[in-house]
Amino acid sequence: MNKDELAQSYRNLKPGEWLTFGTYPQSADGGESAIQWRVLQNSGSELFVLSEYILDCKRYHGKTADLKWRDSMEITWHDCDLREWLNDEFYNAAFHAAEKQFIPATVCTDNGEGCPDTADKVFLLSAAEIKALTEVHGKELRRAAGTAFAKTKKPDGCSLYVYDKTNKDNYIVRDGEEAGCSWWWLRTQGNKPSRAFFIGPGCSIRSYGNNSIDGYGVRPALKINFS
Numbered sequence: 001m002n003k004d005e006l007a008q009s010y011r012n013l014k015p016g017e018w019l020t021f022g023t024y025p026q027s028a029d030g031g032e033s034a035i036q037w038r039v040l041q042n043s044g045s046e047l048f049v050l051s052e053y054i055l056d057c058k059r060y061h062g063k064t065a066d067l068k069w070r071d072s073m074e075i076t077w078h079d080c081d082l083r084e085w086l087n088d089e090f091y092n093a094a095f096h097a098a099e100k101q102f103i104p105a106t107v108c109t110d111n112g113e114g115c116p117d118t119a120d121k122v123f124l125l126s127a128a129e130i131k132a133l134t135e136v137h138g139k140e141l142r143r144a145a146g147t148a149f150a151k152t153k154k155p156d157g158c159s160l161y162v163y164d165k166t167n168k169d170n171y172i173v174r175d176g177e178e179a180g181c182s183w184w185w186l187r188t189q190g191n192k193p194s195r196a197f198f199i200g201p202g203c204s205i206r207s208y209g210n211n212s213i214d215g216y217g218v219r220p221a222l223k224i225n226f227s
Helices: 003-010 081-094 127-137
Strands: 018-025 032-042 046-051 106-108 118-120 171-174 177-180 184-189 195-199 205-210 221-225
Touching (some): 032 127
Antiparallel strands (some): 184 195, 195 205
């Protein structure tokens, strides 16, 4: 798809609508399918989008299977393993060369105390962004379930937590079926240097996620430029 075709397809999309762009494993056996993105903003020449589903399960920082949640360490978004993974492994797996030309580097602020601004092709939402976007899209924006692939246990020990208790506020309906929600990372450093913000129970914004937790999910965000 060239830029004119992309612009024709995406120019009139409104916030809250969906598009597909890129591919990533989504079935339990690792089969790839198109990534569904929710439009957060449309400037007329650029879309700001968030993956509709939790696409994978990763620690904010840490890669080894023997790492426990208590083993968190002081780290910033700038230096964390999750940022590196999003802009390298995920970026290269999800998008081919023709798609990459439409993904600009986005300057990310609100990364937490002591963390410089970053320029990222793929990123997580910040605490400030999710608060502002909730005003536009409603609390439902925060409610998310993982793909079957995201729920599979990974070689690094990560395994997505899926809510299975009685509070209906922690369930979501997808394709006519009720599914337990999962929690997902934000990029902003939390209430301690070894923690990060995340979306937790009841779609709440929490600041105390130990960055070595192996059960939280990843909802990538990016911008698509078609000017």
